[in-house]
Amino acid sequence: MMPCRGWTTVVVLCAVAVPSARTQTEPDAQATDQPLTLEIRVFDGTDEVTSQTRVRVFKAGSRTDPQTLRATSGAATAQVPVGFYDLQVVREREGAVAGIRWAEQRLVQRYPDAHGRHLEAVNLQPGYGALQIRHQPSPASDEITWRATIYRTGDATKEAGKSVKGDGYLLFVVPAGQHDVQILPAIGEPIWIRNIELPADQTRLQTWKG
Numbered sequence: 001m002m003p004c005r006g007w008t009t010v011v012v013l014c015a016v017a018v019p020s021a022r023t024q025t026e027p028d029a030q031a032t033d034q035p036l037t038l039e040i041r042v043f044d045g046t047d048e049v050t051s052q053t054r055v056r057v058f059k060a061g062s063r064t065d066p067q068t069l070r071a072t073s074g075a076a077t078a079q080v081p082v083g084f085y086d087l088q089v090v091r092e093r094e095g096a097v098a099g100i101r102w103a104e105q106r107l108v109q110r111y112p113d114a115h116g117r118h119l120e121a122v123n124l125q126p127g128y129g130a131l132q133i134r135h136q137p138s139p140a141s142d143e144i145t146w147r148a149t150i151y152r153t154g155d156a157t158k159e160a161g162k163s164v165k166g167d168g169y170l171l172f173v174v175p176a177g178q179h180d181v182q183i184l185p186a187i188g189e190p191i192w193i194r195n196i197e198l199p200a201d202q203t204r205l206q207t208w209k210g
Contacts, residue, residue, distance in 0.1 A: 001042060038108050039075035039119045039166070042089045043173045044099070045128065046161055050076060052098075053091050055122075060084035060105055075119070075166065082109050089122050099124045103201065112204060113137050119166065121173060121203045129176040129198030133183075134169045136207040143188040144170065153178040176200035183208050188189055 042053040055076045056066040060083070069076035085106050087133075091099040103122045111118065113136050121130035133148055148162045150172045160176040176198050183191040191210050198204055 014016065035079040036108060036110060036115045038078045038080050039117055040087060041075045041121050043121060044124045046173055048164060049091055052093060053089050056088040058086040060086050080108055087122055091124060114206060117167065119203060123203065127176055127200050128173055129200055130203040131172045131196065131198055132169050132203060132205045134207050136209050147184040149182045150174060150179050153180050185210050
């Protein structure tokens with residue numbers, strides 16, 4: 001009778017272990033298939049005009065079946081899988097088209113600490129870059145307890161631009177070039193991030209720890 005009981009115990013333990021392993025692996029597999037939230041913010045130079053803009057999101061190289069987006073405030077958003085996209089932004093004022101810009105071959109990808117969100121800033125004027133700054137690790141909420149300022153590299157006497165608040169991040173839209181950023185945490189000393197290269201017509205993500 002004792003060997004029989006021992007065998008029964010082993011079978012029960014195995015039966016319990018298999019469902020447990022599936023429970024741990026299934027969320028990871030599902031997470032890789034989940035779409036990202038693509039955030040699109042539109043600027044005319046340093047002025048945000050997202051609320052005046054119609055955005056169309058195409059699969060890169062295609063001009064059919066776009067997602068058409070509008071935002072009354074903040075960013076225009078779409079749920080998309082990881083991949084390359086072409087964005088068309090059309091600014092409208094008083095019912096007339098005031099500007100059109102294409103941003104092509106934009107890679108939408110998953111970043112750590114971005115909580116499934118990807119930001120693209122599109123500028124109607126040439127020669128501007130965008131810098132998104134996040135705290136690492138960043139909270140899932142949009143609460144920001146820190147501040148940041150941006151300067152042209154080598155000139156800390158004049159700010160290069162003002163920040164725009166987003167969902168858990170600050171965004172700077174400034175003329176392309178090399179910049180320094182000063183982070184002002186809620187507690188602690190200022191942190192400098194220097195020599196950040198901002199290419200024209202690109203959105204760069206920069207994280208900081210502290």
